[in-house]
Amino acid sequence: MARLHARIGTLRQLEILLAVYKEGSVTGASKALFLTQPTVSMQLKKLAEAVGTPLYEQLGRKLIFTQTGLEVVRTAREIMESIGQLEMRLADMQGLKAGTLRLAVVTTAKYFIPHLLGEFLQHYPQIDIDFKVGNREQIIDRMAEGEDDFYVFSHPPRHNDLNLHEFLPNPLVAIAQQGHPLSSERNIPLQTFVDQPFLIREPGSGTRYAIERHFEQLGVEPNVRMTVESNEAIKHAVMSGLGVSILSSHTLAFGGSSGLARLDVEHLPVTTRWYLASLKARQPSIVARTFLDYVEACGRQSMISHLDL
Amino acid sequence: MARLHARIGTLRQLEILLAVYKEGSVTGASKALFLTQPTVSMQLKKLAEAVGTPLYEQLGRKLIFTQTGLEVVRTAREIMESIGQLEMRLADMQGLKAGTLRLAVVTTAKYFIPHLLGEFLQHYPQIDIDFKVGNREQIIDRMAEGEDDFYVFSHPPRHNDLNLHEFLPNPLVAIAQQGHPLSSERNIPLQTFVDQPFLIREPGSGTRYAIERHFEQLGVEPNVRMTVESNEAIKHAVMSGLGVSILSSHTLAFGGSSGLARLDVEHLPVTTRWYLASLKARQPSIVARTFLDYVEACGRQSMISHLDL
DNA sequence: GCTTTATATAGATTTTTATCTATATAAGGG
DNA sequence: CCCTTATATAGATAAAAATCTATATAAAGC
Numbered sequence: 001m002a003r004l005h006a007r008i009g010t011l012r013q014l015e016i017l018l019a020v021y022k023e024g025s026v027t028g029a030s031k032a033l034f035l036t037q038p039t040v041s042m043q044l045k046k047l048a049e050a051v052g053t054p055l056y057e058q059l060g061r062k063l064i065f066t067q068t069g070l071e072v073v074r075t076a077r078e079i080m081e082s083i084g085q086l087e088m089r090l091a092d093m094q095g096l097k098a099g100t101l102r103l104a105v106v107t108t109a110k111y112f113i114p115h116l117l118g119e120f121l122q123h124y125p126q127i128d129i130d131f132k133v134g135n136r137e138q139i140i141d142r143m144a145e146g147e148d149d150f151y152v153f154s155h156p157p158r159h160n161d162l163n164l165h166e167f168l169p170n171p172l173v174a175i176a177q178q179g180h181p182l183s184s185e186r187n188i189p190l191q192t193f194v195d196q197p198f199l200i201r202e203p204g205s206g207t208r209y210a211i212e213r214h215f216e217q218l219g220v221e222p223n224v225r226m227t228v229e230s231n232e233a234i235k236h237a238v239m240s241g242l243g244v245s246i247l248s249s250h251t252l253a254f255g256g257s258s259g260l261a262r263l264d265v266e267h268l269p270v271t272t273r274w275y276l277a278s279l280k281a282r283q284p285s286i287v288a289r290t291f292l293d294y295v296e297a298c299g300r301q302s303m304i305s306h307l308d309l
Numbered sequence: 310m311a312r313l314h315a316r317i318g319t320l321r322q323l324e325i326l327l328a329v330y331k332e333g334s335v336t337g338a339s340k341a342l343f344l345t346q347p348t349v350s351m352q353l354k355k356l357a358e359a360v361g362t363p364l365y366e367q368l369g370r371k372l373i374f375t376q377t378g379l380e381v382v383r384t385a386r387e388i389m390e391s392i393g394q395l396e397m398r399l400a401d402m403q404g405l406k407a408g409t410l411r412l413a414v415v416t417t418a419k420y421f422i423p424h425l426l427g428e429f430l431q432h433y434p435q436i437d438i439d440f441k442v443g444n445r446e447q448i449i450d451r452m453a454e455g456e457d458d459f460y461v462f463s464h465p466p467r468h469n470d471l472n473l474h475e476f477l478p479n480p481l482v483a484i485a486q487q488g489h490p491l492s493s494e495r496n497i498p499l500q501t502f503v504d505q506p507f508l509i510r511e512p513g514s515g516t517r518y519a520i521e522r523h524f525e526q527l528g529v530e531p532n533v534r535m536t537v538e539s540n541e542a543i544k545h546a547v548m549s550g551l552g553v554s555i556l557s558s559h560t561l562a563f564g565g566s567s568g569l570a571r572l573d574v575e576h577l578p579v580t581t582r583w584y585l586a587s588l589k590a591r592q593p594s595i596v597a598r599t600f601l602d603y604v605e606a607c608g609r610q611s612m613i614s615h616l617d618l
Numbered sequence: 619g620c621t622t623t624a625t626a627t628a629g630a631t632t633t634t635t636a637t638c639t640a641t642a643t644a645a646g647g648g
Numbered sequence: 649c650c651c652t653t654a655t656a657t658a659g660a661t662a663a664a665a666a667t668c669t670a671t672a673t674a675a676a677g678c
Contacts, residue, residue, distance in 0.1 A: 344637075347640090355635085370646065
């Protein structure tokens with residue numbers, strides 16, 4: 001019986017295979033791993049030789065994994081998972097709070113998450129953070145890969161295989177240019193507000209989703225003049241008088257409301273919440289559990305105190 | 310982040326660790342792996358360095374695994390299991406009947422199992438066989454490790470987590486020295502038989518277990534003069550006139566009855582059966598399934614045809 | 619058609635892994 | 649006490665693994 005790795009390759013080769021599978025290309029994987037493309041190509045060749053069968057075929061610019069390749073990818077994942085679990089168990093035994101916390105957050109959460117993380121890291125300086133930002137739809141897609149500890153949404157998808165931890169209010173408030181005629185009025189009729197030129201986030205964003213639902217329930221339709229793919233761009237458009245909008249208070253916190261006025265409109269703010277979502281199928285690491293404990297114990301209070309506008 | 314195997318060692322080192330754990334010693338493992346003892350010692354040292362903690366301590370001549378060591382053993386097993394599963398899936402995909410069939414059989418089964426295996430291997434020459442022999446008690450102990458595809462018993466333990474496949478009759482017959490006064494008699498009274506000097510297998514053996522139970526049910530007690538730990542030794546003792554005994558027909562098959570006579574005793578032979586037992590918790594490999602199919606389809610008939618005495 | 623993107627192969631080099639022989643040290647058993 | 653059993657360490661060597669630079673070939677895109 002041949003030595004084990006003569007039959008299945010080395011751990012390094014399996015690592016490289018997973019990177020190629022993930023990136024979808026040899027060149028992409030080489031960049032991600034800081035290697036040259038020929039290194040990756042050669043390692044994959046050796047792995048295929050060890051296994052005894054081609055792992056993928058090249059179709060023009062695309063790599064098409066063979067069934068064998070997919071099975072080897074699966075096993076490589078299992079092995080990496082076993083190793084990851086070992087490291088967690090060892091860390092547990094050592095009472096170490098070290099490792100990587102992986103978060104994927106919707107765009108609007110990027111305004112407060114770094115502050116929350118900063119405070120968390122003061123307590124646990126050994127923890128690394130891997131922090132990805134995307135709109136709601138992108139984060140939902142990313143969840144399918146299951147590589148993150150938590151996903152931060154204000155409107156999590158309806159899933160039975162998700163753990164949801166509500167952790168913070170996320171009020172969506174009406175804003176206008178500072179000095180706007182409506183800015184000095186109280187209890188502005190909603191219809192007056194939505195008749196203004198209205199700026200809204202792109203389809204797929206949680207903020208747009210919440211606004212559309214709220215307006216639908218109230219039976220009003222905003223006078224949309226511009227769809228904008230960034231909270232910052234919306235703020236600047238409002239500041240320059242292009243229209244009014246509704247944004248999360250979080251985008252306005254930490255000094256983010258200069259040049260803007262909050263409008264007092266009936267039926268607003270839209271009351272939403274922030275959730276930490278995690279996959280039930282994913283065993284939480286110590287780091288993940290530590291973060292969750294921290295958020296519930298003190299991170300929440302700290303973030304709320306920054307929401308006054 | 311350091312390269313994977315810098316944190317957990319190489320697959321080879323994990324293989325070696327498992328051998329040390331299994332053999333209980335560095336020297337034992339080196340023999341099992343056909344390596345020198347210092348090689349094994351060095352590889353374990355490197356593995357402990359990769360993991361960052363001692364894996365075992367030496368207490369005089371004994372190795373005591375640390376908790377960390379046990380966790381690494383566990384992960385090594387998971388990894389080997391994943392690799393084993395991959396190989397089975399690949400073999401499945403290739404329609405290959407190759408791999409290793411692992412059997413652990415009680416002593417008496419060693420008389421026919423090699424013949425059965427020989428015929429099986431003519432059909433599937435790519436299959437390797439790993440074949441262990443022990444008495445009933447030893448095989449039951451071995452089952453706790455769950456490393457074998459099948460365990461061959463005539464009296465399997467009563468377990469809910471076992472699959473049992475009855476596959477062959479195992480008649481236990483009375484024997485005496487060729488030319489013995491009783492050898493020409495028909496329908497010998499049982500009491501006459503058990504009054505002869507009686508030779509019996511050692512406690513823990515399936516044959517002894519079956520005989521004791523049968524005699525208990527019939528309310529007789531054999532005149533035991535010798536306990537012998539081997540079927541062959543019993544046969545030779547009987548041949549030289551030291552007494553009579555009861556042994557499985559299988560020990561007498563394939564030319565194994567020269568110098569012996571079978572006695573026609575009332576209430577004998579004891580009718581027992583051979584079982585292939587497998588653990589429900591263990592996913593059967595293709596090879597295991599193939600063997601089971603073979604046994605049920607033709608191996609059984611072949612073995613029965615050799616039982617005429 | 620030309621340029622860009624993408625993988626494979628060749629050749630070379632460095633580093634690492636795996637293993638051996640020789641020896642030292644310690645513990646257990648008679 | 650001496651011999652045997654057992655692991656660790658030192659030093660050396662060969663093989664394998666990992667990686668790079670250079671180049672060839674093919675397909676896609678403009």
